[in-house]
Amino acid sequence: MSHPANTPRPPYYAVIFTSLRTEGDKGYGDMADLMVALASKQPGFLGLESAREDGLGITVSYWESLEAIKAWKDHVDHREAQAKGRSDWYRKYVTRICKVERDYSFE
Incomplete structure (x- = not known):
């Protein structure tokens, strides 16, 4: 990504996915x-x-609601990627879901 996401005024939600990769691309x-x-x-x-x-x-992905986050988590193609992540691509990961109450920026 070459620039910050253009999010609306809060509140909205952020899903923070932090991961440690395995060696090699393997289709990642x-x-x-x-x-x-x-x-x-x-x-x-x-x-x-x-x-x-x-x-x-x-x-970090940004979403309008917790329902939208759950729908994405349960999406059939995303579930396939999650399974490959656990079997092939990640040594470890942590997912955090947060409500963004406030933001500010500088340009």
Whole structure:
């Protein structure tokens, strides 16, 4: 991502996915691109920011509601990616869901 997500005024929700990768790509890059494209079409999706360095990745997706987050978590293609993540791509991950109460920016 080359710029911060353009989110609406709070409140909204953030899903913070922090991960440690396994060695090698094993199709990860293609699946990650597919998941971003698919998530961006889901009802309630607001934006995404992602960075990876030295095996540590942090992806933050923004959503209108907890229901939208649950629908994305349960999406059939996303569930397939989650299973591959546990079996092939991640040594460890943590998912955190937060309500954004306030934000501010500088340009």
